Amino acid sequence: MNPEPIITARGVTRRFGGLVALDGIDLDVPRGVVQAIIGPNGSGKTTLLNALSGASHADTGSIRVGGHEIFRLKPYRIARLGLARTFQNIRIFENLSVIENVKVAAACNSPTSLFNILTANARHRHSEADIDRNAREALEIVGLAHRANDRATQLPYAQQRLLEIARALASKPNVLLLDEPAAGMNMTESMTLLDTIARLKNSGITILLVEHNVRLVMGISDRVTVLDFGKKIAEGAPSEVQRNPLVIEAYLGRRHRHA
């Protein structure tokens, strides 16, 4: 494992009015691992993901991805630096076909000019062919290649989640942020998803995972970070974290009481 973490966040703070959603979070994600962020509802998991991906900037702090400072960078720049993500509430492009959804992200690093598009010159055809190939590969990985030409909205819910993952993969990311990827999936679908995540990890992508389903997380994560009320309360291997009394109190305990 590369000693330098691919994500280094320091003192990330985010306030919404009077509410402190993230309170000075420090986070290190080593290269090539699957790291999970867990925590009860409203603990700041998605807010942290948004801060990392630039979707909703942190107020203060420093975030480095692959050595680049990305704090307050526009999301598309962060994406082009090799950080891709999926969304908790599915955000596919409803008016595009399945393959076109993926192509949007596949074009991430193939800049083109209007001139090339209008003249449909060799460079344009070349880059479109590249994009097409990348997109098909990404669909292949999540097992949606057979639905490439369908309209994205025609996919069932679970497959829309997979489509989001394929879209994220198409930008050839170093880091993949998955926001509750198994939400709304049944057991078999979840299992397939885990399988996919494992394969992605093996291909060298670092995965940061926000998940509600703790059991699902524990199985595949190398490291787990636990948030509560916008603070990091524990971090480490799944087995360590599971034994941490703070975590049991804050997260598992409360959950159990709910149940």
Add this chain to the structure above:
Amino acid sequence: MGQLVVNGLALGSIYALVALGLLLIFNTVQIVNFAQGQLLMLGAFIGISCAVTHELPVAAAWAITMVAMALVGIVFMVLVYFPLRGRPAFLVILTTIAMGIVLENLALIIWGPLPVSLPSPVHGPPLRFAGVVVSMHQLFIFATLAVTLLLQFFFLTKTRFGILMQATAQDLHTARLVGIPVNRTIAVAFAFGAVLSGIAGLLVAPIFLAEPTMGGSLGLKGFVVSVIGGFGNLPGAVIGGLFLGLIETFGARYISSNFRDAYAFIVMIAVLIAWPRGLFGEKSSEKV
């Protein structure tokens, strides 16, 4: 100079009233009604039908107009809002614009194109001091704006219904789940929104005359005000309205009257470049 301030504020008060009507609807269902100006026109003509054609006392004309406008608001909701719930904003914009076209041309068919005047509910010689003339009707406009503002503030923050309305605006789905009578709340918002523009129409008709095509430009100014003040922001609407009235009169007087309508838009665009959600910020629940 003093006279310009008075006339600018009187004009601005009308803009503010249009904006207050827009706000009530926006604050509940997050829809900007581009037919608000035409509702104003309708209010003016209903008032004229009562007071001029049927020679009812002006007070009765006002009462009938307000009731009629409440009904118009509800009909408007059924025709325009219900079928478009949850559809993209530009479809809503276009639908309300289309509704405005329908209202304007129906009014032309019913009342004809001639401008008509409505008697003011207040009479008496104008006040004069230091060369500045303030007519009774202008005072009445200021008073109506103040009362409307206070009532609306009280209604939205202190009454059960107002709070329900705000809750509905925050999250329609949840509001329904927790048992808020959502449809009734929305109906009340549309009814009051229409009544407010009806009042604006009744106030405009005595000084500016009423004609079926009057709604377009007044409605547009109401939106400019809403944009400057920030959509759905109560003080923003009033301050924005008065501000716009002053800008127009002073701009027309000291820069050039040729570009009077441009000042409103130039100020609006300048405000938006500096503050993309208006001077006072938009009061809406942004979901990330």
Add this chain to the structure above:
Amino acid sequence: MSCRFLKTSIIGATAICLSVGFAHGSKADAASCPSPIPLGLTTALTGNTALLGTQARNGVEFAVDEINAAGGIGGNKLALTTEDTGASSTDALNAMNRILEGKPVVVFGSMISPHVFAQTEVVTKSETPFLVGATNAKVTAQGSKWLFRTHVHDGQLADLIPEYLVKSLGKTRPGIMAVADDYGLGASRGIQASLAKLKAPPVAVTSYAPSDKDMSAQLLEIKDKDADSLILFGRPADVTLVLKQMNDLGIKLTTIGNASIVAQTTLNNLSAAEADGGYAIGGMIPQTLSDPKILDWSKRVQEKYKVPADNFTVSYYDTVYMLKSIIEKVGCDKSAIRDALAATRDWKGMLISYQADAQGDLAHTLGIYRNKGKTPELAGPIKESGY
């Protein structure tokens, strides 16, 4: 059929033209017309100029109905096709193209100059007499020999209003206020030029948009710049507001302007104090005359259209009758009608006589009016210099 025959027989047509020139027409020609005789009219019936545009329709249609009720022209009824120009020049052009499909003997255009400008080329190409009321002075300067104007125009007003204000009313420091559309702005420029010639340059030149409601800024500017009079050029709706707000603001200036100041629509919405003393120069209006026949006519127009007849109604009404007398003489050949129109001398209309000039302008007599309370009074007709 016979019309087409006439059209092809150039010699015959020329002979008829000549005969018209010397007013030797014979009634037999009207019998050669198609039955019914197709006439076309395009004017604004919808959109923001509809209030104005319907006056053209009212005038033309009222006359056509009267003529048809009386048996038509030489037994041939008139068939009027009316098309709405809406509010845009593109629509006006479409409307005219459509009218021309029906091969009318004559087309009437509206008083809205941009629409007439848009239409002139196609009408000229179709070689159809084009009778308009468009008030922009340049309308007849387009070089179309088919275009005739039967209403007075801005150029005349731009000369006469300043002249009357300076020479007869003795004012030297006028402020100008004009509606910012083709009507007002064109006139405003002409008036400024005339005032400069009269050595009484305006102290303030202002305008307002047709949809503007608050005129106080402009009025206060004119007052602050110490004007001794106001030249007001607008439509009835906005002229009403200006006069009203002048009175509200306590600004007392000698006001003179176009016919809107004395229009019935304006006066209906003004108090006596607000209207009193306003001067207007413009096309003649029927209301001020005591002739019972004219008063009865304007009453019938008002009853039929719910809108009071104005200067435009009169001029369009006259135009149809002028056309009738021409067709009775020369028949339905379009170029014969054109030539007859160009040769018009002292044709007596309801209020004024028409006389064609080289450009195709037929109306040269205007009225000077003054409001006494809410009642306009005719101070006297005035003729364009040279007539």
Add this chain to the structure above:
Amino acid sequence: MKPPKMNSWPILAANIAAALAVPIVAHDGYIIQLLNIAILNAIVVLGLNFVTGWAGQINFGQAAFYGLGAYTTAIATKAGLPWITTPFLSVIVVMAASLMLGLPTMRLRTYYLAMTTIGFGEIIRLIIVHWEPVTGGTSGLRAIPGISIFGFGPQGQIQHYYLLIAVLLLAILIAARVRHSVLGRAMIATRDSEIAAEQSGVDTVRTKLLAFMIGAVYAGLAGCLYASSIRFISPDSFSGTQAILLMTMLIVGGMGSIAGCIIGAVALTILPEALRFLGQWYLVLYGLGVIAVIVLAPGGLASLASLSQARRASVH
């Protein structure tokens, strides 16, 4: 917005053939003139489709860009410049104007953007109205020189018709090409979910601005052709009412669909002419009709057409 299917080509070819045959059947001035205007409108609406249909940005300024192109052309040719320069001048002017408007406003949301573009249109209109020595003010500009490329130019309405059809086909081709390129996908992605597009590496601000500028260029070129084929222009043809009409054409025809743009533009240019006899009632019905289409057929008339086509296909 669906990917192109091979079977759409015969339909396109049939439509082109039908369009080319129109002057044979209807050789009269009125209909051809009307169709010419419909084609120009279609080009402007195709431009609007980039901005609103694909990138999802409300734009009530399209009529102003149309007007800018028309006035640039009219002023330039009346000043004696050769016609061939006018498309370039028009493009330069509208690009500059669209950048001026677009750069600061592309981050604005729906209603704010709607109002800003309405304001822009109004400001342009006021400048045209009051800058009389150059623009002819409200009277407009007359006798604009016609299209002429090194002495050759279309004569009469039918030749103009063929020229405009050719330009329209080019406009369609470019639109289709952009649609199926990186840029077109980025536009639609931006419309569907701005944040997801950003996180997929799409510079949404640049994408919106490009859509806005391409849209403006379409309008500007259509304006150029309008001025030199109708040969008379006045501000009322490019007013706010016209902007709303253009938006209506787009939505009634079918937002995001190239065919929809053309259907909408042609339908709403011809319909008012066909229904002129209704007078004031036409506008009432027009308003109600727009509402009905938005409510009942969200995909516009184009979606109805493709629906019935699909139904027919399933029958056979």
